[in-house]
Amino acid sequence: METERLTIIELYRKGKDQSEILKILNIPKTRRKFVYRTINRYKDTGSVSDKPRSGRPASVTTTRMRKIVRGHVWRNPSRSVRKMAAELKVSRSSLQRIVKRDLGLSSFKKRKVHYLSKVMKEKRLKRSKGLIDRFAIQGLDHVLFSDEKLFTIEEAYNQQNDRILSSTASTITEEYRYVKEYRNHVLLWFGLEYLHLAGLQ
Template structure:
């Protein structure tokens, strides 16, 4: 039920003498009780439910208004004359200037000191947290049905806890494939966990996939440059 329809129902029921609490229950909490009371106050004051709208035209038309041209003309200029296409913003790590400089320095060092065959002997590793609630993509996780009610019956929900648990997973990758994953169920990884649980798996998988001559490549997370790890 759309907001306008709910407003009409509230206005009709209020005219028949029903109270706001009864509206709230009969509408199955489709709208909050304070909102219903606000609408009733509007009815008593103006005789109707009048909601304020943001000033000015919709955001997508403001460029046209500022440039004094029509929306279709602006689209034609962008797409046909300039050859532009709309692209969504992509996510990327937020790096400091120091981190960017170090990354460039490392990349130049690799280019100047290694050939392609040498890099194939590198085992790249990383770890990250995964939520126990799973990953939900509103664009791809769909349920085909003829109605919302049928979709709900087919499991059209993605339940999410208020404070979901997390688990850390370590994984390595190289030119020959992926290592065995290491699931760290006890939380974050420190130097001791890295040495006792991760490095044995990395050594076993590295020797199996790359032979006896290979390099263990890791990022700058705290357990990696730790003194015990380096030893």
């Protein structure tokens, strides 16, 4: 029976559905549930063996699946559990159990950062050293530090939620019907030069 189960799973992993497996192996309809249970057990546990008792070691199939998952993660740690489960033809819950419990892995969110390539880092380092050498001689008396910020002083337009109540579109006045492409705004500029304010606009 164990050999028969392994054959069923082998066909399942090759993309055969349950009806095709029944025909290929010439399994009578009276044993149809056996095929269904075998495939479902494999999808849930990654094994074709009966459910292990307490303290019983993991099956060879589970150990093999653990190695396969470890290899997938090593090659591409950003691959989702859902995609791996689909590729390996196992249930998502089984794969999550292997990843968290057996492999001791956790899921972390990617963070948005300003990416600096090796060339960009080298340029920044070169320029920084040049500024240090320059200011070591001239000092900071004539260095202007500035920043600016653009503030919109009108309410932002939300295409999804901004609606107008009216009986017909033709009765809506231009004041409410149209939205300007460019909103009114104010630019705030600030500069500081050697302990005194250089400008504010």
